[in-house]
Amino acid sequence: MSDSTTATHTPTQTSVHEGLHNPALLHHFATEEQQRNSASLGMWIFLATEVMFFGGLFCAYLIYRGWFFGDFAAASKSIDATLGATNTAVLICSSLTVVLAIWAAQTSRRALMLVMLALTMLFGCAFLGIKGIEYKDKFEEHHVPGSTFSFDHVPIPGHPDQYANPQHAQIFFALYFVMTGLHAIHMVIGLGIFAWLFWMAWKGAFTPEYHTPLEIGGLYWHFVDIIWIYLFPLLYLIDRHP
């Protein structure tokens, strides 16, 4: 890797290169702190790009909702808010287990860390399972956009004598599927990341001094959770009254 003519550090550096350094320290970084700060900043910036990515969808959604409020309310009423709320609770719990996993790493509680990581993945799978049920329902009700779509004679909430415009309802469902679908893809990727983190944790890679991958993986997971927390009220709770 490095030979004597290339990477050495001057004595004025505060790195621990000469002594024992964590095998996780990558060679282009001067110190572990620099590496950790870089990883953290990198993940935050990546999350900013994800905000912009979902942002385009939220923008389209908000515009159409403003224009076609009644039709969107009718469409929103037809998706199951109980399942959606359950999923919200599931995700919030999974964020808690992530935080606990990191705390466990910080305090050398290996068993707890592994249990929390496993629970996180379990919650993630539960979320996807419930999502699958929802999608199946929509498929059966012919609410999936495309040639099989039908949304006739559905009254607009609060205006029993007026039917929703099926074209506008289809736009709602198109956005519903793209937004929740994109979110679900991110969940699947998150599950993959946590499977890898679980494996690393199992191998003993995480210590109180070094558990950066857990932290940045956790950041990603929290972000996916927050996207859902916006999606749920916007999509499921339009004009709903108890």
Added chain:
Amino acid sequence: MFDNFPLWPQRASTLAGSVDALFIFLLIVTGLMTVLVFSAVIYFAARYRHRRGVPAEQIEGSTPLELTWTFIPLAIFMVIFAWGAIVYFKERTPPRDATEVYVVAKQWMWKLEHAEGQREINELHVPVGQDVKLIMTSQDVIHSFYVPAFRIKQDVLPGRYTIEWFHPTKAGTYHIFCAEYCGTQHSGMIGSIVVMEPAQYEAWMSGSPSGPLSVAGEKIFAELGCATCHRMDTQGRGPNLLGVFGKPVQLEDGRTVIADENYVRESILDPGAKVVQGFKPVMPTFQGLVSEEQLNALVAYVKSLSKPVGQPSVKTASGQEMAPKAPAKGSQVE
């Protein structure tokens, strides 16, 4: 200039002069800026050419200079903005009494219909000295109606009307170009505006067999059964359309909108979108049942039911100016 080698487009509308004036002003301003920068660069490059024994003089900067060459250009830019905005206001404000021509763009031709009824394909005959307003829509993709000699351009969209106007000042034949890429024959969508002297235009007009567009619209109005609900004598299931066009309309959800071309069009294609106050949302949609030309005729007809042109709409409680008052609930005449 030269016929084969023009360097400046013809000026054939009232707007062309205004646009050209701004353009020339910009040419002068940017020309001066260019000369300034170029001569400074060339002069400095020559004058301060590397000479042995003469080192460069390190100059950090000069905040006063920075502020100067920030705020002076900004001021000049604001002048340009304002002038451009003034010309733009003119461009986008059609005069009240303009003759109307309905334009339907499709891949790859222009279909035009005068309010008086004449139909044209890829050609538009107009008289010199009269305001003309184009009410345009597309049957398929986005097109753009561009007349360089008039300095006007407006995208033509499917699903709505866009407006463009001009006042020709010189007889002649001028290009119409489609200026928004629309597929295979985009560059084949070239037409002509034929501006004629008023006498010639009268002669041309009288040669056409069809009647005014609004009359065609009245026929369609009857054929499609619109008159069943939109009665003019007694209160029907739908609002009376006499005097509606161009005036504010109170909607059932509390909003007030102006009954313009797009409003009439939307009411036909998506009646549930804007239900008038006091009426039930029972009107069926005519989406797919009327062509763009028929829609244009219906719009022209509804327009013809309004008071003669030139009266500003008065947003008072005076029942005469606004759309007929909504009937009291429960007393609807079947």
Added chain:
Amino acid sequence: MSMATAIAPPVERENYLNKEYGVGSWLLTTDHKRIALLYLMSITFFFFIGGFFALLIRLELLTPIGDLVQADTYNKLFTQHGMVMVFFFLIPSIPAVLGNFLVPMMIGAKDLAFPRVNLLSWYLYIIGGAMMVHCMLTGGVDTGWTFYTPFSTAYTNTKIVEAGLGIFVAGFSSILTGLNFIVTIHRMRAPGMTWSRLPLFIWAHYATSIIQILGTPVVAITIVLVAVERTLHLGIFDPKLGGDPLLFQHLFWFYSHPAVYIMILPSMGIVSEIISCFSRKRIFGYHFVAISSLSIAVFGFLVWAHHMFVAGISLYAALVFSILSYSVAVPSAVKVFNWTATLYKGSIHYDAPMLYAFGFLGLFTIGGLTGLFLSALGIDVHVTDTYFVVAHFHYIMVGGAVMGYLGGMHFWWPKISGKLYPEAWAKLAALIVFIGFNLTFFPQFILGYLGMPRRYYQYPAEFQILNVFSTAGATILGIGYVLPMVYFLWSMRYGKPAPDNPWNAAGLEWKTASPPTTYNFEEEPVVTWEAYNYDEIDAEQNKKEKEEVKVVG
């Protein structure tokens, strides 16, 4: 008189090029310099594809009738010319080649913050590029690079989804590069390298990276929506199904306007480096030039609808976007003035990189000033969607960005390759490019005001003479672009070996060997001097020469 002092080292040291041989060592490298060269080969490939399409376009436009290719073919030519040049050449070019190579060295680091992500960036670019090439070979795209709906979603039969996905994947390459640069610049500067000591090249790339990370995801999701709509016949953008075609335009231009600043800002960074080196002085108004880069990045996000003045937006929206568009012109003007002021009382050398910088100054000024025409609402109505716009953006992207790119390639070539390029040929190429460029694109301003629309393959006969001038210029321009490729390749084999700092330039990258070792610096540098300390450098150079004279004498 060339500044390059050819004191060649006698024995070939180990450097990043000869450290390891074999295709595997290149395709699996994490060395930012090798990745930069991988990008160099790829973007050059796409440049010539895009250039080939341009040649066919200009040949067709020699005559007013469509006689070289069919209408559908022509539509694919200009579409693919645009897509390839924008997404696969201009957007990556300077950041992925010169940025990748120089950013770590300029700040005193061994590599970027995430070397493996850097390699991933390149692979994403290649995958996206492969999808694009496959798309072009199996039917192509004909929507214009702007993909307007409903034509792209419901009317055309060409391969929109594949092209869109290719661009989508390449977009992530751009995002990851931007992410890498931001983290690197924030976290990996050598001791003493404060923000105020950063080269303006770094400031420019920092601003560019901000645009890349915030803008690209929006066009990515827009492409996803177009692909979904097209495949499932939805109506998000189709009025026949309840959607709004203008929504597409807003989402598209929200990225694509800032994208043009991704394309020009890095070039401006290069120009700062070249002008200061070949005038032997610090850039006039360093802080103002640095802040202007950030201002362009911020304001660039606020002006997108100036592409939509005649699209059907409201009059008031048009007013807002017009006035904002003027505000974004100010920082660019400030830069031009500062560069010009740098020449004042400098000690100017006319080496090839400086000639490209002069070319940039002239052509970018003209291109930028014509932007003032387009921002004026009254004028834009007449000239939008005509050749006036085509001329405007080519002046900036070709006259500006590509000139800057070529200047930078010449300036840093000795560092990258360890060889000197032939100076006389380089000067000739610069001249040919400048002449060819103006002959190609200046007539297009006139054509635009006359009313010749864009994307036309047949046109009224009175436009022919100007089109002929334009095509003549294009052939000359093409020659000007082929020359550097030829002599750069030639120099790798036959060029004189380059010293570590042939230009006596300031900047940490010049303190490495030519070519550098894999980890750039033997010892981590500690910076105690300001940027562009040419007075110190020249004073020391004079002292050294005096001592040499003493010794010899």
